[in-house]
Amino acid sequence: MTALQPWQQSGQSVMRASHADRERAVDVLKAAYAEGRLNKPEYEQRMGRAYSAATYGELNMLVADLPQGPVPGQFVGPVAPVPATFLPPPPRPTNSYALASLICGIAVPFTGVSAIPAVILGHLAKSQLRTSNEEGDGLATAGLVLGWLGIAFGVAIVLLMVGMVAAVSTP
Structure with missing residues (x-):
């Protein structure tokens, strides 16, 4: 009985290799040839x-004496920081009044009374957004629209109720 080679001792050494495994080994060989190692x-x-x-096991024998990735310690020295010109700009914060206006506008069908705060907060947000570097113009606009629609719907309901009471009370 012959002694097993080091590459034959693991269970993986006899496992069948796929085409992708062969291509990975070929890539290592190509890199080694390009670097002058072969x-x-x-x-x-x-x-x-x-x-x-x-x-x-056969593939491992072919690449065992070659580096198969970046050599540790190859890039020694301080890493230069990336200039600010190449970095994306930091995200701008969202105006809190704009967000609150939208939330109040969405709540109008459920509460009925949040229409007025939606309009007030929307106008405050629009005022702040003209002078600040914040985002949220669309949120403020949506809050204003929903708030004004809620107010208009509320006024229409009140007028309808008044009209119905007037119609019932007239002989």
Whole structure:
């Protein structure tokens, strides 16, 4: 009985290799050749063996003496900070009055009384947004529209009720 080679001792060494596994090994060989770690005859020999390899063990033998990624400690020294010109601008904060106006506007059908705060907060938000560097113009506009619609609907209901009372009380 022969002694097992180090690459044969693990259970993975006899596992069948896929086409993707062979391509990964070929990529390592190509990089090693481009970096000057392999000469042309050795590169060609290993490439042929890589494409005919059937197991992980065979592929591991071909690339075991080659680095398979960035060499540790290769990039030594301080890392230069990225200039601010290339960084995206920081996100602008959202105006809290605009958000509150939208929330009050959405709540109008459920509460009925939040229409007036929606309109007031929407106008406050619009006023602040003219001078600040905040976002939320669309939120404030939506809150204003929903608030004014709620007020108009409330006034229409009151007028309808008054009209009905007047119609019932007239003989």
